Amino acid sequence: MSRIAETRAGGPEMLSARIVVPIASTVAATLVGLLPIVASAPLIPDFGFLFLIAWRVLRPEIWTARIALALGLVDDLLSGNPLGQSMALWTMTMLALDLSETVVVWRDYWMDWALAAVAILFYTAGGWFVAGLLGSRIPFTVMLPQIALSVLVFPLVARIVLALDRWRLAR
């Protein structure tokens, strides 16, 4: 646990300066979706979502569930989802993670990963369901490689977030 930097007590202005790094990194991860790759099947994880839940799992105190509304809106606009899809799914995930803290009190590395896996499954299935409502009825098996890859990539994203967190607090 020595890897996790201590949060120092600070005033509200300190907090507002420190919240820029999580928000900026999540938006930057959302921008990965704009890379000029033309793919024929969904495979690459949605990095914006992975960064959001990685920050949420590592630092529950920096933001509340409603930040996901703003970040989800950015994701909807950038990635061409119908407006409201990521807003709803991301905020629901954040609320569910808040609830999970009352159930699972003691958490470790594996527990965090398991929670992230459930969140990824929920988010991907939600996106698939919304696409189905909008007329794109495709078998769910098409989404399985992306879910597997997202779950496997999550520890890597958590490491990046951990490094960003240490850098953010060391300044």
Added chain:
Amino acid sequence: MAPPANRRTGYSRRAQYGLFIGYVVAVGGVVLAILLLVAAMVDPRGFAALRGAALDATVPISSSGRGVVRFFGDGAEAIGAYVQAGSQNAALKEELRTSRQRLIEARSIALENARLKRLLRLRDATADAVVTARIVGSTFDSSRRLATLSAGSSQGVRPGQPVRAAEGLIGRVIETGRHASRVLLITDGANFVPVRLVRNGTPALSSGAGDGTLDVRALTAGANPFRRGDIFVTSGTGGIYAPNIAVAIVVRVDGDKTVARPLADPSRADFAIVQKVYQPLASAPLTDAATEAAP
């Protein structure tokens, strides 16, 4: 790891209310987002201005990076070609010999084709092109198959217009910004294209399977009439897509299920041509339209 203390508010009423209001805002936001989703289902072109502006703002990122990706892709291909030079040389010589014969055949067919077209006074399929643009990116992290095109409403692109490459159909425009637009690829599950079999004209309906292939269903009763290697072109039924644009080739037939591969690969196509919406009745002379619409 012990749980964080952030959600414990202690006895402070102010902190308790603050936390409660935070949750009210979050849940209200979810409800609002779901209402927005319902609005998107009822009216898919809602918030067009906002979405178009976002599209315009992000397209420079995609279009500038496209060259870099291409450079590395082509570089890897060049190295591979160098390693396999010997065997490739022999294979290419053989291919050249056969294709020379084919070329002669093709020339005579092209001549005949031109003659027949003159007879039928058919217009060239690309005569009604709106603009030629590049495909600069696509979704790769969601179940939808949407691509970004580097031309928008300032070049005359409108929602609904079909997009094709030289090899075949790519999709149709669903939203536009000033300088960029979003294309619903034919591999998306929501894109239904009326097609017909080149071999004998059997009508069929193609829709995306989500994994880069197409699911083709015959509109005739009885056994599955398709075979491996069959080629489909657009039939022009129902408008939007002009007839006789190449669409797909059948790769597998399992009973009633026919899996086809699109002939145009948006990731390889250098240029995409945006065409006018195909409206045979609306663009026909007025008397013809009146007589056809009358019965």
